[in-house]
Amino acid sequence: MTTGSVWEWIIKSVVIVFGLLTGFAYLTLLERKVLAKIQVRIGPNRAGPMGLFQPLADAIKLIFKEEIIPSRADKIIFVLAPIITVIPALIILGVLPFGGIITLFGRQISLSLADLNVGVLYITAIASISIYGIVLAGWSSNNKYAMLGGIRSSAQMISYELALGLSFIGPILLSGSMSLHDIVAAQKPLWFVVYQPVGALIFWIATLAEVNRAPFDMPEAEQELTAGYHTEYSGMKFALFFMAEYIKMIAVSAIAATLFFGGYRFVLEDQYPILGPVWLLGKVIVLLFGMIWVRATLPRIRYDRLMAFGWKFLFPLALANVFFTAIGIVLEKLWLIPLLTIAVFLGAVVMVGISETRRWRSHVF
Amino acid sequence: MTLNYALFFILAAIAIASALGMLLSKNAVYSALFLILNFNVVAIFYVLLNAPFIALTQITVYAGAIMVLFLFVIMLLGAEQTGRISSARWVKPAAYSLGIILISEILYIIFAQTGVIPDAASIAAEFGSPVTVGKALFSRYLLPFEATSVLLIASMIGAIVLTKRKS
Amino acid sequence: MNFSDLTTILPLITLVGWAIILILVDLFIPAQRKGIMAMLSAIGIMISLVIAICQFGGQTTAFSGMVVFDGFSVFLQILFLISGLAAIALAYDYIKRQGIERSEYYILLMFSLSGMTLMAMADDLIIIFLALELLSIPLYVLAGFANPRLDSEEAALKYFLLGSFSDAFVVFGTALVFGAARTTTIPGIIAAITVGAANLILLMVGAALILIGLGFKVSIVPFHMWTPDVYQGAPSSVTAFMAVGAKTAGFAALLRVFMAAFNTLAVDLVPVLWALAALTMILGNITAIVQGNIKRLLAYSSIAHTGYISMVLVTINQSRITQHAVGAALFYLVAYAVTSFGAWAVVITLEHSEGKGLNVEDYAGLGRKYPALAAAMTVFMLSFTGVPPTLGFLGKFYIFRAVLEGGYVGLAIIGVLTSLVSAYYYLRVVVVMYMREGEPLVRKEFWLSSTIFMTAIATVIVSIFSTPLFTWASKGIMFIPK
Secondary structure, eight states, X not given: OOHHHHHHHHHHHHHHHHHHHHHHHHHHHHHHHHHHHHTTOOOOOSSSGGGTTHHHHHHHXXXXXXXXXXXXXXXXXXXXXXXXXXXXXXXXXXXOEEEEEEEETTEEEEEESOOOTTHHHHHHHHHHHTHHHXXXXXXXXXXXXXXXXXXXXXXXXXXXXHHHHHHHHHHHXXXXXXXXXXXXXXXXXXXXXXXXXXXXXXXHHHHHHHTTOTTSOXXXXXXXXXXXXXXXXXXXHHHHHHHHHHHHHHHHHHXXXXXXXXXXXXXXXXXXXXXXXXXXXXXXXHHHHHHXXXXXXXXXXXXXHHHHIIXXXXXXXXXXXXXXXXXXHHTTOTTHHHHHHHHHHHHHHHHXXXXXXXXXXXXXX | OHHHHHHHXXXXXXXXXXXXXXXXXXXXXXXXXXXXXXXXXXXXXXXXXXXXXXXXXXXXXXXXXXXXXHHHHHHHHTOOBOOOOOOOTTHHHHXXXXXXXXXXXXXXXXXXXXXXXXXXXXXXXXXXXXXXXXXXXXXXXXXXXXXXXXXXXHHHHHHHHHXXXXX | OOHHHHHHTHHHHHHXXXXXXXXXXXXXXXXXXXXXXXXHHHHHHHHHHHHHHHTOSOOEEETTTTEXXXXXXXXXXXXXXXXXXXXXXXXXXXXXXXXXXXXHHHHHHHHHHHHHHHXXXXXXXXXXXXXXXXXXXXXXXXXXXXXXXXXHHHHHHHHHHHHHHHHHHHHHHHHHHHHHHSOOBHHHHHHHHHTTOSOHHHHHHHHHHHHHHHHHHHTOTTXXXXXXXXXXXXXXXXXXXXXXXIHHHHHHHHIIIIIIIGGGXXXXXXXXXXXXXXXXXXXXXXXXXXOOBHHHHHHHHHHHHHHHHHGGGGGTTOGGGHHHHHHHHHHHHHHHHHHHHHXXXXXXXXXXXXXXXXXXXXXXXXXXXXXXXXXHHHHXXXXXXXXXXXXXXXXXXXXHHHHHHTTOHHHHHHHHHHHHHHHHHHHHHHHHXXXXXXXXXXOOOHHHHHHHHHHHHHHHXXXXXXXXXXXXXXXXXXXXXX
């Protein structure tokens, strides 16, 4: 390991972290703008041209707000919790390829931090420990709403992690590797979303629940829990939770793009590798727009039904998806996979529809 | 190499400290957190041993799944304060002396015996990689693998039987 | 894996597959007719039993040496499967009567049974551990099946905590043995010891830890603390199955591991095993004297019987009598199983709601009112004591013979003396039945009565013609592939 490569690592890490932080700031603006458009409002437009400095103004406001630590709170954990929440969000993209290899100042530079042969597992590992921050925030606040929010979120995340993990298996099976670089490379002829339409859908829904986004934002349901796990937080600590949520949105969109939508690859990327990050950014923005759109459209679902949906619908569907993907690969007829999985998906939807209608008729909720 | 050793000893100190913290904290949540720290440090040991697959499995399974449930249960039951456990007066000294005996035995074994640990060279480079683990699981260790799945079904049914209220 | 691997473990596959199918079938059986599940699971066990009997003969290994198929494994599999049938016969009416009838009872019982059959074949420490878990976890749940009855919950929790604790010992022991021999298969460990590649200190510590872990399962003193409470709190039909099945499986592992793999450690192990066997016999028998509750009495009696069986472990390094020793242990396990199921069936017959009818005094007047039942109970008590002509007598006879052949006269004397002590409390039950006036409440039910009848007959008849069974048991010597 040379000094040069150490510096390269450090620079790349700094670039990723700053990219995510800037992305977070402007994602909030994007969300407010899009929501405003959908709700036929104007949205933030005072700070700077078209409200472009709004995130800056928000940041200044949050920094100068008074920090309150409740007197009965568990002080150490209360302070640690936001940090524990934000770190997984910042490091989860460490294994993601942002592009191919470019030549800069006569030096070959690969546009990714690390190529781990178990990159997908790294993502699941980091996703699984990102629960702690929220749970601990809820517990240490010594506030019953916060506590309930924390417990809800942990139950929700554990439940949806199963479906999430299973939806990773489709791309792993198709590419024969757990390295995200290999997965991107294997999508050169065709994006995996073609083979894994149901897998991509499951991933998408499960990540919405993982990052506590609407319609799965139960942990912070205002009318039930005031603000959920971050009820007692204010100022910069609150900003960290906010930041973690939005960075996670960016991260899962980037992971979705990598696993199912060809990653950084797109037209002309072969000739001009520098286009890789640009294409990835484009895909991420499209996916983020989808998330915001969902938030603006769908109402929040009730907590027990959210758990039922996760365990009784999404999880079996994800298992069936793995099963049929494996069948398609063993038979070496990949075109079978989308046909079979979509058939199973539609069958499941019809069955749920029938049983829900019955339930509705008999007024048992 | 020296860097590796330095890293190892720092991590080992953290691992032991967190294990002690786990045992000695009065608050069950703190104990759980120390245990999580311990699991993560152990995972880093696996990374140092060039086994990232095992390291990440360790984090996902222990730190990510099992300990979340632990914390969940502790918080749900409100059992943070373990309280004083009343036990006979001789228990503590007996436990300490037995512990000391055990530690000295282990130290004796470590220092008296050499050649217990196979040389690093005898371990194949791909040891612990997902491909190797997968192949081992589905060939040599197929029966244990399947037996484990039956075990999990049985425990799942058992848990549901014990917790589900009779309708 | 190939086809012959699958046929080798066919009884196990049948059992597991049947249990999983039954989970689905259960959905279509109305709640008030769950008795059908008892019949269905009994059919599954019978199919498995037929396959196990058909497989008889031959020696082979399967799944790359993970399991071994030999006389020992077939013998134990048949014993386990018949125990499973008896356990269902005991449970069929009992759980209905106690208001705890749920079809999961039978499914869990089948899973536990599959763990036991796996244990019979295990030839690798990993499989031994998994089989131990697979047989124990359903038993923890079954012990708590009568929840929210407090004693049942207490039994389940105690059994679960101590059981998991002891399983941890087995895991640590396995890890150390793996460290010492760099393999977990029993033939591999033997080979490593023979060529001197194994680290004997680590191996010794590992063997000791495994002994502790398995000792918990078979309740060797001083690892017996859980036994009385769990036996008392668990529903009686579960206790019967637990007493026979878990103990037999524990001994299957102990015999397989210690007779085959750790016999070179005999110099260090034999004194320990000697002391454990002696302690178990003495403590089990003496504590049983003061018990007024029949379930606790049988619990301490089961500890005492553990002591008798573990006597054969002291002969681990004497290969010339291994055949006799293993045969004696297997024979004793059969005798214990038959007698035990009979005795527990009588207990269940007299037990009525809320745990009433479980004191020895409740048996007063049984001799006059229900002479057949009392006669059967007498046979079981005599068999437990070891009086001819019963299976229990021959079991003790073969055990003592093996121990004497091994040259452990002291241990045999302790065995005989404690047997004399045991006569006191076993015969007290008989005395109460015949000499005291009383109005015992008895539940007549076909399957219970036939179990009592058949086990009583078997206890006497098999003991008269015991030689084929013993020959078969001693042929069940373990096959060690080269």
